[in-house]
Amino acid sequence: xxxxxxxxxxxxxxxxxxxxxxxxxxxxxxxxxxxxxxxxxxxxxxxxxxxxxxxxxxxxxxxxxxxxxxxxxxxxxxxxxxxxxxxxxxxxxxxxxxxxxxxxxxxxxxxxxxxxxxxxxxxxxxxxxxxxxxxxxxxxxxxxxxxxxxxxxxxxxxxxxxxxxxxxxxxxxxxxxxxxxxxxxxxxxxxxxxxxxxxxxxxxxxxxxxxxxxxxxxxxxxxxxxxxxxxxxxxxxxxxxxxxxxxxxxxxxxxxxxxxxxxxxxxxxxxxxxxxxxxxxxxxxxxxxxxxxxxxxxxxxxxxxxxxxxxxxxxxxxxxxxxxxxxxxxxxxxxxxxxxxxxxxxxxxxxxxxxxxxxxxxxxxxxxxxxxxxxxxxxxxxxxxxxxxxxxxxxxxxxxxxxxxxxxxxxxxxxxxxxxxxxxxxxxxxxxxxxxxxxxxxxxxxxxxxxxxxxxxxxxxxxxxxxxxxxxxxxxxxxxxxxxxxx
Amino acid sequence: xxxxxxxxxxxxxxxxxxxxxxxxxxxxxxxxxxxxxxxxxxxxxxxxxxxxxxxxxxxxxxxxxxxxxx
Numbered sequence: 001x002x003x004x005x006x007x008x009x010x011x012x013x014x015x016x017x018x019x020x021x022x023x024x025x026x027x028x029x030x031x032x033x034x035x036x037x038x039x040x041x042x043x044x045x046x047x048x049x050x051x052x053x054x055x056x057x058x059x060x061x062x063x064x065x066x067x068x069x070x071x072x073x074x075x076x077x078x079x080x081x082x083x084x085x086x087x088x089x090x091x092x093x094x095x096x097x098x099x100x101x102x103x104x105x106x107x108x109x110x111x112x113x114x115x116x117x118x119x120x121x122x123x124x125x126x127x128x129x130x131x132x133x134x135x136x137x138x139x140x141x142x143x144x145x146x147x148x149x150x151x152x153x154x155x156x157x158x159x160x161x162x163x164x165x166x167x168x169x170x171x172x173x174x175x176x177x178x179x180x181x182x183x184x185x186x187x188x189x190x191x192x193x194x195x196x197x198x199x200x201x202x203x204x205x206x207x208x209x210x211x212x213x214x215x216x217x218x219x220x221x222x223x224x225x226x227x228x229x230x231x232x233x234x235x236x237x238x239x240x241x242x243x244x245x246x247x248x249x250x251x252x253x254x255x256x257x258x259x260x261x262x263x264x265x266x267x268x269x270x271x272x273x274x275x276x277x278x279x280x281x282x283x284x285x286x287x288x289x290x291x292x293x294x295x296x297x298x299x300x301x302x303x304x305x306x307x308x309x310x311x312x313x314x315x316x317x318x319x320x321x322x323x324x325x326x327x328x329x330x331x332x333x334x335x336x337x338x339x340x341x342x343x344x345x346x347x348x349x350x351x352x353x354x355x356x357x358x359x360x361x362x363x364x365x366x367x368x369x370x371x372x373x374x375x376x377x378x379x380x381x382x383x384x385x386x387x388x389x390x391x392x393x394x395x396x397x398x399x400x401x402x403x404x405x406x407x408x409x410x411x412x413x414x415x416x417x418x419x420x421x422x423x424x425x426x427x428x429x430x431x432x433x434x435x436x437x438x439x440x441x442x443x444x445x446x447x448x449x450x451x452x453x454x455x456x457x458x459x460x461x462x463x464x465x466x467x468x469x470x471x472x473x474x475x476x477x478x479x480x481x482x483x484x485x486x487x
Numbered sequence: 488x489x490x491x492x493x494x495x496x497x498x499x500x501x502x503x504x505x506x507x508x509x510x511x512x513x514x515x516x517x518x519x520x521x522x523x524x525x526x527x528x529x530x531x532x533x534x535x536x537x538x539x540x541x542x543x544x545x546x547x548x549x550x551x552x553x554x555x556x557x
Contacts, residue, residue, distance in 0.1 A: 069525040072525055081499070081502050088543070092551045092552075093548070096551045207520070208521065212521065221515075224514060224515040224524060238506070259552060260552045261547070264547065267539050270536075271532045271535040271536040
């Protein structure tokens with residue numbers, strides 16, 4: 001039964017991709033940006049679905065299992081404020097500039113902003129490298145979920161393979177329009193199923209109050225933040241959601257909007273959507289200490305699925321499996337599509353091959369790159385045993401540290417390509433250093449002080465942006481006017 | 488910047504400060520069946536949605552709705 005539900009769900013998702021393909025024109029702009037026609041509701045759902053991944057379901061429950069209810073305040077609560085604020089400040093401007101000048105990708109946008117091919121190439125490499133751990137958590141989550149809901153009958157490598165195959169199918173069939181539609185459907189699925197799951201499981205455990213009262217007796221430290229987080233860790237973690245301003249897949253969805261005011265609904269509804277999705281996994285992760293005590297490190301990635309398997313096997317386990325797959329695939333699809341688009345536009349097209357290619361050939365090159373990235377990520381998932389929460393945090397740290405270039409591009413007239421290149425280079429060097437330092441340590445902070453690496457890297461990249469710009473010649477007024485307007 | 492834009496910034500900064508609820512930091516008591524720190528942040532997110540609604544009304548860059556970034 002469980003497997004049947006998941007199989008039916010996968011078929012449904014591919015079906016939506018096929019239907020959207022019937023509405024797809026053969027131009028590159030429709031495949032990559034849905035001809036900039038996405039309205040407010042689909043925009044909200046696709047942005048939100050893209051943003052919420054295995055990190056929100058399996059990662060949050062796994063982390064709450066170890067660190068308690070504070071995980072909810074640490075990540076979703078601050079994300080509910082910072083991410084919509086980032087959208088408010090950047091998205092309508094990026095959309096307006098992108099529409100006016102016909103931009104398709106983030107790399108194209110920044111390359112043209114400062115007139116630097118070197119910056120474009122550097123950003124392409126850095127963005128692809130940072131997306132890979134983000135893709136990896138999705139593929140790993142697919143494996144964990146299918147393995148747990150079938151009580152170990154299906155090995156993890158098959159779940160990861162299924163996720164990659166289904167995403168590859170509907171992304172290549174439907175492009176961004178298909179991805180936006182599938183994401184809307186999948187976002188509704190995982191929001192509804194999360195609420196149903198937590199209700200059913202807690203009812204069977206005697207109610208939320210009963211479960212929390214038992215936790216208060218057996219593991220009271222999980223109900224407070226003292227001992228689980230330091231104040232400085234809490235404060236510096238609040239920089240992580242700035243990553244939403246530099247995700248290439250989010251940027252691509254920004255450009256797909258029909259109008260600038262399409263973002264109004266997203267900004268207002270985002271905190272409620274985040275609360276709905278994150279609350280059930282955090283509660284179930286904490287409650288998991290009663291039924292599955294003693295899990296170590298990355299073993300807790302599967303606590304959500306274990307709880308469902310114990311308290312609500314059968315239909316609900318199948319639905320939950322579909323819900324987790326929905327959350328994973330709704331991010332994975334946009335991520336691989338954005339990488340494919342950047343490869344087509346910023347490498348193939350920009351370096352001259354595109355002149356000899358038709359629109360269909362350009363789309364095909366994007367599809368081949370998507371397949372290659374998925375294959376690489378899948379192979380990586382077979383040898384990775386990291387915590388999902390930890391992997392995602394490192395990926396987000398890199399993106400958040402690049403945030404100064406987004407702000408400088410849209411608001412700082414005096415910013416230059418030297419400043420932007422210095423900013424990206426600083427992120428590359430410091431991120432690599434801290435990643436190596438923190439490898440294998442789930443609770444790594446800078447020198448054990450509680451300060452997240454993102455605070456140091458973001459501070460340094462901001463300084464590099466400012467100093468590099470002020471020490472170099474001012475940019476051409478025409479170029480500035482195209483992005484920020486005239487005074 | 489206009490006074491409405493300053494008000495919007497003030498609201499966002501206030502919400503950021505309120506996120507850091509040191510006063511419940513070591514409190515593990517339950518309220519309506521939920522730990523108080525968790526209940527606080529659930530309410531916080533509802534209030535955040537209301538505040539962002541106000542920010543959109545106060546300071547939305549309406550000049551961009553026509554596709555003009557200037």
